[in-house]
Amino acid sequence: MLLKISLLMFMPVLLCHLFLNNFVLQIEKYMFHILNTDELFNRLSREEKWFAERCSNDLKMHLEEGILSKLPGGYQSILKQTIISEETDMVPKPQLDAFVVCKTKYFLGHIQLEDINNGNTGGGQSYRTLEEPLEMEPNVMHFVRYKPIKKFVEEGKIELY
Template identity: 65%
Template sequence: MDARDGDGSTEEYETLIQTTDVELLKRAWRQEKAAPEILKFETDLIARLTGQIELVEENVEQDAQSGIDPLTVSLYQMDLDRSQFLLRSYLRIRLQKIEKYIFHILATAELYNRLSKQEKAFAKTCLVDLEKHLEESVLSKLPSNYQSIFKQSMISEENDMVAKPQLDTFVVCKTNYYLGHIQLEDNEDGPSDDRANQRPLEEPFEMEPDVLYFVRYKAIKRFVEEGRIDLF
């Protein structure tokens, strides 16, 4: 094989990887912002990007000292700032969601497994602190029937003090594929939602590629998790 060809294609390959990483993060950020529930942590992507950001940070610092064209340095700095903004914003939305739905996430294995290692640690300390705080400030002063963190009172059947994400929220979404037979009603949901079961069954819904839709998140949740639908 011609050595030059080989180099060229690796270079192209690397360019492709690099372009996609920021694009991928931007997509993950958009999804995370738009989805009502917490999505799977992009472990590999974040690891790759953190590495790149650290590398560029060092380079920028060196360049600034070694007297390279200040314009070039400032452009690198801007690029760095943009990537860091995306990364920070992505992590921050996730922390907000974790704080908000902490009891629900910790009680649901599926959701808990979506967190990164650090997020899991955060969730646990957060839980301990929150429990302690609620206990000391309010719960310990209430009659014993009302001391649960999860329930309004002992007679509540469900954990009705646990905040859960509203999966019925309407989201704006688009797909690159043609998706037929999306069932908009939640049949698989079981008898918990009586109202939905009473409703006449609707025809399955089709999504055309590259068209924006307002859809209930629950109906397309599966496709979002599979990465076939983008949220906007």
């Protein structure tokens, strides 16, 4: 019984730790993309900005001293594959088509979702609008693609898990 009570006391601390750990891992994974995108960088807190900058500087220094300095001149960037690359093709970007688990505290109606159409003739993926929009009831978990709910997440209307 005592063990059960002590576990219940530490559950909020544990959940907070798991959430922060996951969030820090996301910043660490996409730090170069975040630092190169003003919109994303401005959403971070002061501490998160410090962490992203410090982490990227440490990784840059480590890679430059250990590997990049030994490569030919055109291949010494951690952001681009070659010196002639016009974009940062070595920077991982979040996949907005990934599915996420989420819920809302409020009723949200008429969220228009898209369906991936793999049968098109162009060879790539296209999206078609689903006939029925999604309605989200408060405190009900949903499993949806991130892209259609992105603006609601940014506005704080939908929470990710």
